[in-house]
Amino acid sequence: ASLLLGRTDAAISSLKKAVEHNPKFMHALVLLAQVAYGAADLDLAVRTLEKAVALAPRERELAAQLATWKKEAELHQGFQARPGIRFNVLFEGPEQRAVGERVSAVLEAAYWNIGRQLDIYPGAAVDVILYSDKQFQDITRAPAWAGGGYDGRIRLAVGGALRSPRSLDRVVVHEYVHSVVRAAATTGVPAWINEGLASYFEPGDRGWAARALKTAGERIPLEDLVEGFTGFDGPTAALAYAESHAAAELLVERLQPHVGAFLQLLGNGHTVDQALSRHGVEPEAFYAEWRRRVGIRDAAR
Numbered sequence: 226a227s228l229l230l231g232r233t234d235a236a237i238s239s240l241k242k243a244v245e246h247n248p249k250f251m252h253a254l255v256l257l258a259q260v261a262y263g264a265a266d267l268d269l270a271v272r273t274l275e276k277a278v279a280l281a282p283r284e285r286e287l288a289a290q291l292a293t294w295k296k297e298a299e300l301h302q303g304f305q306a307r308p309g310i311r312f313n314v315l316f317e318g319p320e321q322r323a324v325g326e327r328v329s330a331v332l333e334a335a336y337w338n339i340g341r342q343l344d345i346y347p348g349a350a351v352d353v354i355l356y357s358d359k360q361f362q363d364i365t366r367a368p369a370w371a372g373g374g375y376d377g378r379i380r381l382a383v384g385g386a387l388r389s390p391r392s393l394d395r396v397v398v399h400e401y402v403h404s405v406v407r408a409a410a411t412t413g414v415p416a417w418i419n420e421g422l423a424s425y426f427e428p429g430d431r432g433w434a435a436r437a438l439k440t441a442g443e444r445i446p447l448e449d450l451v452e453g454f455t456g457f458d459g460p461t462a463a464l465a466y467a468e469s470h471a472a473a474e475l476l477v478e479r480l481q482p483h484v485g486a487f488l489q490l491l492g493n494g495h496t497v498d499q500a501l502s503r504h505g506v507e508p509e510a511f512y513a514e515w516r517r518r519v520g521i522r523d524a525a526r
Contacts, residue, residue, distance in 0.1 A: 410492025
């Protein structure tokens with residue numbers, strides 16, 4: 226129940242009590258490990274999953290997950306930290322210090338800029354981890370086209386980042402917006418809204434989405450963009466992001482200055498249509514305008 230309400234701390238507390246009451250409560254152990262990992266408490270996640278694996282040594286998926294988390298924990302032990310009030314930046318060695326300083330500066334600016342526009346200022350400090358490109362792929366298993374990710378921590382592939390600082394800034398802000406969305410709504414936000422807002426608030430070139438839509442041959446229905454985009458190949462992902470960008474642009478136009486409140490409604494269990502209606506936006510008119518902007522001629526939703 227706490228998880229459904231977005232109360233991660235309360236969920237962890239309840240799960241800890243369950244495990245104390247019954248140390249062999251496998252479901253509680255596994256769930257506690259998963260929730261702890263999502264809350265960026267890797268130590269608790271590893272310790273808890275070790276207990277679960279000890280109770281069920283033949284569960285190969287649990288053993289594989291534990292090995293992956295241990296590998297991540299071991300890698301992070303060799304990282305240096307640049308702690309801050311709002312962001313804790315971890316990086317490997319002096320060669321990444323300059324990148325870490327730039328990332329910190331971009332995040333601090335984004336905290337205030339995005340906060341003013343969405344009226345959301347995350348309270349908890351966010352861990353930001355800088356990886357080499359290979360480390361990023363090994364840890365996240367992200368598709369080759371991804372340069373960053375957010376799973377409770379901001380993870381960035383920064384190989385050669387200072388050779389293209391604007392590209393780095395774009396990815397940093399993109400992933401930070403994901404953390405802002407989660408602060409407003411831990412559940413209930415479709416990928417087209419989450420990724421769309423992250424793309425919309427990126428600094429730099431504002432015309433990339435229109436160009437991507439112009440060159441793409443087909444379109445993806447909005448209902449097929451509810452889950453994440455990691456299973457898409459590069460061209461399909463580019464189209465998914467462009468369509469989501471168009472939807473987010475429309476959301477901002479229709480809802481500003483209430484986008485943050487709209488996200489909170491989603492997190493509280495409202496559907497997208499209900500949340501739009503609560504803010505005076507007729508859902509069918511919204512979808513019709515989105516279809517027009519992305520070039521879908523068929524009026525059927």
